Amino acid sequence: MLDLVKKHAPVTGDQLAEHLGVSRPTLRSDLSLLVMLGMLDAKPKVGYFLGNVLDTGNRSARLFQSITVREVMGIPVNIPDKLSVHDAVITLFTENADTLLIVNDHKRFVGIVTPKDLLKITLGNSSAAAIPISLVMTRYPNIVTVLPDDSVLSAIHKMLLHQVDCLPVINPNPDVMQLPEVAGWLSKSNIVRLMSDASAAEQGEACL
Template identity: 75%
Template sequence: MEASTIQLSTRQLELLELVKKHAPVTGEQLAEYLGVSRPTLRSDLSLLVMLGLLDAKPKVGYFLGNAYRSVNEPIERLGALKVREVQGVPVNVPDSLSVHDAVITLFTENADTLLVVNERKRFAGIVTPKDLLKITLGNPSSAAVPVSMVMTRYPNVVTLTPEDSVMDAIRKMSHHQVDCLPVIVPCGEQAEPEVAGWVSKSNIIRLIADIATVGKLEEPEL
């Protein structure tokens, strides 16, 4: 089993990045950095050690293994990527759109999340399938309700900027357990931000899979 043929998960890549920065580092410290329990990381750490990407010494901790050098370059390339280089074109809807039409848009655009903009075309919030499901269940009159009534409003939305790193996007998705992050451009303290794009979990996974399996970065299909 070679590291170049394994599709490393988001958390495994995060572990490699943390060990690179903090080695030697214990499993307890890694769990604290990621906000999870030590047993949660046991299988990930075992796999990385087995692949030779990590080494471990009792009472010392984890450090980079000999095999890390062979995959170091593609991982470094992932860490150097900016959000603006991988962001996709989001599905924007006006805040006046009805819940009924929002549901149709989700299906026709095959989207996980809808970005909501106001009358000035500025970012106002997001709507997810869960938001729409909550209001439609047992509420026959909900179809006419505007999405502005059910959306999560900015600034209560986790966002990215074009200059954030892809690793920042991965960390935010993992920490907040979200499938999509809007990419916004701030326009001053008082003005609403502009929508620049979005980064979805499926695109990140595809990007990581390309790097982990073929050791080179290909143009992502966004």
């Protein structure tokens, strides 16, 4: 998306959606995040431009590059792969989770399931509630992940590149044949919170 803005700026949200082959509402959250991060600038009735955060000398860019995922990640909601779809739906709502991470008997990361996945399997399917969640989930390694020591900036780039709102954080595993362990969870909410804290700190410095 950033390459498209660089090439066509100023470009509207509708034009970006047309270039990417998606609907305008699909891009809304990504565009809002990019503007908040300073990666894009927006002018009403004109369009989007590249923001100055992409300049490596920019303070915001240095901040996101220097802070690791470990420092801002949240605690994921993990469920066992033998859990039923019915119980997964209950967990989703009781934990107020956007996504559930699935682990096996050895607490290894095996997949994720989203509300959209659960909606697809349950609509018009009276027997769906008893189906094991392992038959519904997206399986690892077909999932975009980050490591605890990755920079927040690299995680943001992954979110934008793959158009996802959150990323499972996994511990590095020297044995590539073995499934990884879940270390945490990084969402756009974590990043927005980081931005808010950084902004408050800057305002405090300015008052000194």
